[in-house]
Amino acid sequence: MTVNPWVRPYVLTGGRTRTRHPLFVHTLVSVPQYDPGYAAQLPPEARRLYERANTAVQSVAELSAHCGVSLGVTRVLLGDMAARDRMVVNPGGYESPYDPRLLKRVIDGLYELA
């Protein structure tokens, strides 16, 4: 595959797009305001991610899996779109994955399933 000029600037600046929130595999992202014109000019992989993210709030891993775009590339492309405010990286409701309120909610939710 040849170098994609569309992601090059971020690669040159260190490979990590600056986003407000880290893109973990389980981080949720969504499209704040769908723009067909923007979608139309995106390279195929970015476009698949953008279209898919517009259907529902979902995780980085789900987008990667369902769009057939590897996790690393998915991160770069989502980060780029987020930096341009085309994608919203969901900050989630809690500062830490160890927040006892979060842990308690997940535990209670799991028990309801069982």
Next chain:
Amino acid sequence: MGFMSSPNPEPRLTSAKIVVAGGFGVGKTTLVGAVSEIPPVNTEAWMTQTSKTVDPLSEDTGKVTTTVAMDFGRVTLADDLVLYLFGTPGQARFWPMWDDLCRGASGAVVLVDTHRLDASFAAVNYFENDSDVPFIVAVNLFDGEQTHDLADVREALQLSPHIPLVTCDARTRGAAVETLTTSLNHTMRQTANGHDVPAVR
């Protein structure tokens, strides 16, 4: 916070993550599948040796890329809360991938098969030495019967006394849920008293 200009309300959905680790064939995918509302998604992820300088879209950087299969499941716990379960790739040589999967996790479960305890040594080592994510160890009861005394398993794995060691049947939802909640309760205890509260990044 940012995003004020966006016309749609910012989604308030929150996600949490638990990692299911262990050696080859110990039942990681089975456990994820027992709880997940979707069949475990198996996806190929790229693992690159260095994330700082590699252009993932370019093959002429001379960097080593390996394809790793990873799978994950999803459980909607409430309107605003989703839990993701990630199974780590079995082999220890994919540790860089483990780092990635574990970042931001609320807890981890290391599954072991008592007939092949050594298959999970690497996973126990990893969580003991190389990760801040609180973990528990769960013996997968493949034939539904406990064939080894848990004290012996603890001894063989050289587990610290504070690490919970439980049994589970990875195929049943109830047992899988019990294992996951044990993991989160352990995290709660480990992080409540202020000791060992790693920064997430």
